[in-house]
Amino acid sequence: MSADNQPRLRRPVLLDNPNADRIRKVSALAGRPARRRTGEVLVEGPQAVREAVRFCGRDLIDVYISEDAAERYPELVAEAKKATHWVHPMTAEVGRAISPDCQGIAAVVKDFRTDGLPKIDWDFVVVMAETQDPGNAGNIIRAADAAGADGIIACSGTVDISSPKVVRASAGSVFHLPSITNVGFDEVAEWVKARGMRLVAADGGGSIDLFDAEDGLESLDLAAPIAWVFGNEAHGFERIDTSAFDHSVAIPLAGHAESLNVSSAAAVCLFSTARTRRRMGA
Structure with missing residues (x-):
């Protein structure tokens, strides 16, 4: 031709x-x-x-x-x-x-989201319980991705993680790991327990010191299967059944800051877990 x-x-x-x-x-x-x-x-x-x-x-x-x-x-x-x-x-x-x-x-x-909880077993999960700010949600997803989590669960009442603002804040991490939506917190808690994970809340008033847990000085084993729960920016866990938590963990603060925002706290907790899992070969 x-x-x-x-x-x-x-x-x-x-x-x-x-x-x-x-x-x-x-x-x-x-x-x-x-x-x-x-x-x-x-x-x-x-x-x-x-x-x-x-x-x-x-x-x-x-x-x-x-x-x-x-x-x-x-x-x-x-x-x-x-x-x-x-x-x-x-x-x-x-x-x-x-x-x-x-x-x-x-x-x-x-749409990258999946409705309903997976049938496969995960051992490092991030749960958002009524997290509302798109920037925070996106940053939590990004931290979960970077720390090696198996997946994200956005409980009912959480910001829509398909929002462009969440996608942008995640820097594309929403495309790297499974995202589960349209499930209630009670259903998530049952699913977590059925798979042998501990349900662990990040809470400024928590009874366990995160750094002590990382050093093996607490009953919480960060290298064991775990589902971290991060709550609402304004109300924390006021609207969910906190009796489902196996542990409540606080991040020790050395300076004068009253607290960390939820996405910063998530990054600290998730990388503390990742570091412990790496050290223990989990």
């Missing part, structure tokens, strides 16, 4: 109308109703989109990249084009219409 007769690949059309129906549908995914209706999730920003491209596989639906962002992140553009045919160039104005927080890069993926 001569060069003149070779099939020509169509150049992707530049998306330049911020009011187009397609753009409106994508931007609507910032809201829960659109996510529920479509079963799709909006991913904002280069870091979260990069992880979606690398880990979502066939659940990656579309990628949108502005001309400026394509120049700043050429390696991300190359990865996205290997992962899907649906990489759409767009103007900066369209990017802002999709999301003012996307930095010129956005993606749409299928």
Whole structure:
């Protein structure tokens, strides 16, 4: 076949109308109703989109990249084009219409959450019980991922972890480990106990000192199967049955700070657990 007769690949059309129906549908995914209706999730920003491209596989639906962002992140553009045919160039104005927080890069993926508790056995689990702030939830998921947790359970009353704000705060960790939703705390507690895990609350008024537990001076063995529970930013565990907890753990504070926020506390507790498990070969 001569060069003149070779099939020509169509150049992707530049998306330049911020009011187009397609753009409106994508931007609507910032809201829960659109996510529920479509079963799709909006991913904002280069870091979260990069992880979606690398880990979502066939659940990656579309990628949108502005001309400026394509120049700043050429390696991300190359990865996205290997992962899907649906990489759409767009103007900066369209990017802002999709999301003012996307930095010129956005993606749409299928909903990554799973309803109902898994039948497989985990031994290092993170439970969010009515955690409300998207930034805190995303940071807890990121810390859980980095510490080597098996999965995340977001109990009923917790912020929607498919929210773009949670996805962005997690830096894409939502795509790295299973996320369970639409389960009540009582059901989670029963599931944890049935699998031989201890249900452990991170609580400023807890009776066990985390550092003493890490040093083996407490009855809590951080290397054994464990489910950490992190509560509501304002109310803590006031709205759940705390009698289900096997242990309540406090982080010792050396300075004048009254407390840590829930995501900072989660990072300390989870890495204390990870360090102990590593030392004990768990």
